[in-house]
Each structure stands twice: as C-alpha cells, then as structure tokens.
Amino acid sequence: MKQIQMTQNSSFSLISTNKIIQMSDVWTSYDSKNFALEGINLSIDRGTNYAIVGKSGSGKSTLLKLMNGMMVPSKGTIKIDYVTPNMNNKKFKKMMHTIGYIPQSLGLVKNITVLENIMIGALPRLSTIQSLLKRFPEHEVLEAKRIISLVGLSGKEERKAYMLSGGEKRRVAIARALMQKPNILLADEIVSELDHVTAHEIMNLIADAQKRMNLTAIMVHHDMHLALEFANRVAVIKDGRKILEIGVEGDNIVDFQTGDLNTEEIMEMYADDSKK
C-alpha cells in the first residue's frame, strides 16, 4: 500500500488542454425534488486511469450513465470529445462505439457464446448482412481471438455465457468493451463482488489494456484502496457531490481541491470500510 502523504499541490493545475470528458455543474434528479447529483464538476484528461469512489447511493453509477448518454442531466453540461452525450443525439450516436461501458450487472447475453458476446463489440463495424448471418470477417475473428487470449479466456470461446464463473463473466465484459476499440472505458464496480486475488487480476488486466491502448478508463469503486492502487486520479463522491479529488504521483497523494477539506478523515473512513 502506498504511503499516504497529503500535500496541497498546485503543479497539477497546469493540466494539458487535452480534455476528453468535461462536466460542469451537472445536476440530475429522478423526480423533481431529490437530486442524485448536485453540481458535479469533472474534467478528465485523455489517457487517464480515473477512479470514482463513493458509497452505494452516492450517485457514482449515475455519473457513468451520463457519460455514455444513457441519462441526460437535468441541469449543467457534459462534453465527451466536445459532443454532448445523449442516445438520441445523432452526432453522439456515431461515437457511441468508441465508449466501452461495463455496467455493474455486466449486461452479457446469457444464451449466446463467449465469442458471440465479444463480437457484439464489433457490431458497429459490421454490415447488417454480416451481423445477421453471423458471418464475421476474418480480421475481426483474429482480433477477437487476440483479445480473448489477452483476457485469459482462450479455450472457452464456445461456452455459453451463463455457464461462466463471476470472474470469467467480467473478463467477457471487458473483452466485449475492448473489441469496440474504444477511446473511453467506463466500468461500474466491476470487481466489487470478487475475492481479493481475482479482483486484482481483473484490475491488472484493465490497467494493462488501458496503458497499451492509451484508453481513458473511468472506473467506479467503493474500495478506496483499490482505487488508489490503480488510478492516476480519484474523485470521491458523497451524497451527489464531489467532496475530494486526489491524484497519485509515485508514492504521494496530491489533493486537487483548492479548499482544505477534511481529507484525512475521509481517507480513514474508506480505510475502515475496506477492512470490513
């Protein structure tokens, strides 16, 4: 575990302008009274391994759904590569295939094979006839095979998804997202139900792919330690507000928020959480 040293740091404010995701003053509500998110500001650099940490109900899953256009904010603006995410926006529809999204439920199709599940990631590149007849072009099959071996599922291509273990299902979901050749990878609590060893295997897998493909990975966790271990930056969400944004530089943890928040207290809170 990294030594936790809190330092107020301003060097990180000289951030490059290469922002892939920008959210400013984003509010969302399920009804008109209760807000899931209350004025979130986020800006994420291209190629970052970004983590969002918070307890259940804090609004962190909502953040991901806003980024892939499944939800729209009731107030505020979001830009993904300068496009407003919304499933009904034509411009955004064209870039949806570049955003890999792994929901907490994984969203695998249970009755089809591992290979077919992964091929779903390539569907936006295939013609209607090819995809309806399941006639996949050779280079796409090779790409799928490469990703299958990357995620460690070789030999299980023809298994039906419902026959897989929890860890294997997560590997399929990651492979499906990678098959999209994404720029952004969104993952919602992908390791929270796994044992420590498997969780680390899966996280290493994603970190490896993130570096290799220069992805912007945005992962939601409830375990602060895991987030700090793998992410370059961690945002802490509580009751729909971002209360802390920290960065990891070598062994140091740097606070990005200008105000002097009760950082240590929060760190302790999450340290306690993960021991349980």
Next chain:
Amino acid sequence: MTPKNNIIIGIIVALVIVASYNVDANPIEFAEGLPNLAIVVEEMLSVEPKYVPTALWAMFETIQMAFIGTVVGTAIALPLSMFAARNLNSKYVYAPVRALLAAIRTLPSILWAILFVIMVGLGTFAGVLAIVMYTIGFVAKLQYEAIEAIDSDPVDAVSSIGVSKLQLIRYVVIPESASHLLSQILYMFDYNVRQTSILGLVGAGGIGFYIINYIKFFEYGKAAVFMLVVLATVLIIDWVSVKIRDKYIVKSQHGMEVRAK
C-alpha cells in the same frame, strides 16, 4: 373462514342460481336426459372398424393442416411480435400492431374458418387459413410478452455500444427470448391439432367434417371411430411434446448443468 368470506361465497352461489334460472339451466332436465346419452353410448360402442383407415387418413390430413397453420402463423407472428414489444419500439409503432393482434384474437378459429370458407370456398385450405390467423394472434402475443420480460441489462449495455436495432434483435432479443419460443410453438401445434379437428363443422376440412356428418345422420358408431382417433392423436402429441420439452427446454434454462452423455 371469516364472515366476510362467507358472504362472498353466498353471493356467488346466489348469482349462479339466478343466472341458471335465466338461461334455463335445469339440473332435473339433465338427470332426465341421461338415458338419451346411454342410447348414444350404446350405438357408439358398435364401432365399425372398417372405417379406421379413413379415419387415420382424415387425421393425417388434419395434422398436416395444423402443421402448416402453426409454421406459417409463427413465421408471420415473430416479426410482428418485434414491432409489438414495448421495450423495442415507440408508442406509434407498438400501439397499432397490438391493436391489430388483439383484433385477430377476438375471433375464435371457427369464425375465421367461416370467413375463409366464404372467401376461398369449402375445403381444407379455408381451415389452414383459419389456423394461420389464430396462430398469428396468439404466438405474437405470447412472444411480445416474452420479449418484454427479458432482462433489460444486456439490452441497455448492448444499445450503449451503438448497434442497430436489427443487430440488437439478432444478438440480444432473440437469444434471450428463444427459450420460451419452442415451448410456445409446441403448445400452439398441440392446440391447433385439436382446433383443426372441429373446423370440419363449418366445412373447412379435416376430420371434423366426417364427425359432424356421421352425427347428423345418426351414425354414432362411425362417428365414434373418428372421435377415438382424435383422442388417441391428441394424447400422442401431448406425450411427444412433453418429451421434446424435457429434452430441449429444461436443459437450456439458465444455470442448469447440462449433463454430458
């Protein structure tokens, strides 16, 4: 049993008595009529075995009619069910399709048969068309309900990749709803064989044509042969579809281990 329940049961019994009086349903007449039934049964017992080949041929014809009706009806129903599912379409698409399907289901198959007899004349073709219509109405309804019941997680996850609607149907909707489909088709075929057996009453072909005519001429012995063939066939189809269901459907249920043989 609470007093409230007693009152409700009392009201229901009272309603049955009042309604029976209104429609002249008299148990005494039923008892008095029993000897008449005995006469029919007695005549039926004098089964005439030389009609068995004819009966078997008529049954075979009936099964073929039901088979065509089920296959063609299902083939038309499946695309319609995709348009009728609320989780795949906007209101402007599913509402009219559902209304159409509801209208098709309003008529029992025997009324469809009468309509088609008027349209294409007496015979088996009218019967086939009637079964097609009936199958469309029901399979489409069962199937759009199966589609609406599929897990929304894979639908959402795959939609967010930016796939087309056809791709979504091919890779998520059909695989996730297909386990119900085979069971529904088997049930529909089973049911259609029984229905086709009576379509002959209105001249739309099948074994019912023989049954109604022999009964009209009081030849209960001959009618009995045909009725026994229907009974045996329905029992056989029932048994076969249970076997098929056990073999293919139970296995494909989620989470069940498939045993290697």
